[in-house]
Amino acid sequence: MARFIFVTGGVVSSLGKGLSSASLAYLLQSRGFNVRLRKLDPYLNVDPGTMSPFQHGEVFVTDDGAETDLDLGHYERFSGISAKKSDNITTGKIYSDVLRKERKGGYLGKTVQVIPHITDRIKDFIKSDTSKEDFVICEIGGIVGDIESLPFVEAIRQFSNDVGKKNALFIHLTLVPYLKASDEIKTKPTQHSVKELRSLGIQPDIIICRSERPIPLEHRKKISLFCNVGIENVIQTVDVKTIYEAPISFNRENLDKQVLEYFKMKSKKKINLNPWKKITKTILNTKKTINIAIIGKYVELKDAYKSLDEALTHGGIDNNSKINLVRIDSENLKISEIKKKLQGVSGVLIPGGFGKRGTEGKIEAIKYAREKKIPFFGICFGMQMAIIEFARNKLNIKKATSSEFGLGGIPIIGLISEWNKDGKLIKGTDKDLGGTMRLGLYEAKLKENSLIRKIYKSKSIQERHRHRYEVNIDYKDQFEKNGLIFSGLSPDKKLPEIIELKNHPWFIAVQFHPEFKSRPLAPHPLFSSFIKAAKNHR
Template structure:
């Protein structure tokens, strides 16, 4: 039977519950355990797919096409594993499921209540996520005391007494504030947070103390006594030079001993040698490269979380620091790419929705193409690559995407539904959005062209698999014109154009998929790794 580790948070949000959960999972996996990960989000949205990147940060896409919380991305990057839609659920999904069952008569006329029906559905989903694993690490979003989180707290409390559960362990992540004027660390917020947990019926067995400063032994002893945990179960989580150093910090504090003892896991000795070597290359690399990152959500860089982490992964494997030069595409429209990208070794144009900043991205692409600078365009970045080439090389001045101009005479990019109308829906696994439109989500195969940058990046693989999240596609009607003019299609999927390159350019690649979703610390994505390597050669 599966054993469960529950990670809760107190005092305030954004303390690093996701990194804590991923770090514990990583250490257990490297100890030979089969580890599952689950993120529970108390918000009422069914999923983050319709939420603004400025509101929620990045929407992560799983292999099977689920739009999930960005913490699932952290889990995959840390544990080098692909998780599925069962690794994330929300309040919205729970209530929708219960209401649908009630409407279908599934409860045989019972009065539907939070207890037992809502809580029962939560417990069922947690157990389903734990199937096939030795241990399931469950991160509960929000903070203790949030009204929307109470049913989830009740669910994990009940699981302590469930005969189908082999064991439970409760980890509480909490803030230790430092009052500068008094020169003191304060434990009272943690004590109150733990008291609130106890009121619910949960007694934490480990405290992860989030602090900017190192905690004195006397303070840790006080914390252990006031929170009723063993002193060796008070683990410091200080600010780290890299999030990937957190597992090593936890290991140095022997975090696994109290967990192993409580869950009867035996001796746990994780092999973290390769991990430690990569972290050292992140913190103290030999080389350096500067990448011009052209985007439109720069006020909240969490919107590009997977991509920035993917660049770090590649840098670690190339023993180089990847410095990101953040460039607002709207600013390029005003000041020009020469001013903002002159000091960059390469140019990356990221994905996004909507027409804000699009012309700035097109100017950045032209700058990289004309000046023979290494270039990587992702999703919208690839689509605009076609638009730029059509305008400035083919001479189609009105070329555009119908996302930005529905009536343009030369639609280089069109809706996926138009492709489906012509080619049959059976070719693709698509998802209809309640807001209208059709999204291509999840993993798809891509056939690479012999001799291409793409195939070389993927070590000669003829078929590769990458993830998608978009509703617009490259229009194949212009393929012949583009290829005659030097832009070659080097990747295809079920008749769709997946990647393009330019003949007379040293390194230029546009990809319709999101390679960042499959990049991990120990196995960086091949196309991003090749891009960073090409950038490094320029530097």
């Protein structure tokens, strides 16, 4: 039977529950155990697919086509385990499932209530689709005390009783702030957070204390005393210089050791932290810095492009270089400023996005990168913008546009109405926005003697998608006669997947999201190649 680890948070949000869960997963995995990571989100959206990146950050997409919380990206990058649809659920999905069952008479006339029906559905999710796992780590979104998270907290309390305390462990992550004015570290917020958790029926077994400074032993003893947790289970996590130092830090603090001791389990093999030490050394000590411009609408919020930022870092690690991200707001990018904004930049990247806002700035930036021979990388929407730029300025289709931007012009980018998935025909729609796109893993066939085939070293690839508009294949010959090659196509040759430009040091755009599959221990080949080209740019 799997052991279940529940990770809750207190005091403030964004303390790093996802990073802590992911680091613990790697440590347990490195000790020889099978691990699964899950996220329970307390918001009412069915999934984050319709949420603004400004509000929620990026939407992470799994192989099987789930639109999920960005923490699942952390899970994958640290553990190397591909997440599934069954690894992320929200309050909205829970209530939707329960109400659907109620409408069909599934409760046999009973009054449907939060307890037991909502909590039972949460418990079903926690234990579903688990068979070979030694550990299932479940992160509870939000913080203890939020009204939205109460059903989840009650559900994991019940779950612990159902499976027995020897099979369930509670980890609580809190803030231990340092007050500069009084030069003091304060434990009171942690005490209050644990008191709140205990009032809901849960006694934490391990407390992870996030602090910007080392926590003195006397303060840790105080937390131990007032929170009823052994001193050895008061784990400090001091701010690290790079997130990839986190597994090393947690191991140094014996987090994984204490988890195994709680479950009375022994390590199956010796832990290996050398890969993370090597990465940390590269990031912190390398002197070569490469400036990469990310031109998008959501640059004000770093989490909006979280996987992308990390994938670029991975490409830098592979090239023994630091990546300096130059974030440029495409909405406010004026044509007259492009040369100045891109001065000193060795690579230009246009990420995914939706809607017309900010597109003209992106198109002009692509034109500049194309003409000035600056390495260019377009992802999803970035590929569509590259197509429009080339059509307007090289094919002389001045009114080239996307049907996404409304009527008028020549739509060389259009809404995809249907596509093949494993031999099945799937119908698309724009009536409902959530979960109706081309989502998840799809195959692409790579053109012989192309740059993309050289990069991947393969005839075909599988990459994750998230889009509902496609490049019109009817223009393929016209583009290729003018030097823009369609070097990757869907197996039925109806959907353009990759384009690349002849007579340019590195100009590639893809319809999929390669950043979702990049790992610090296994950088994605496209990002490694892009950074190598940028490194060689003069």
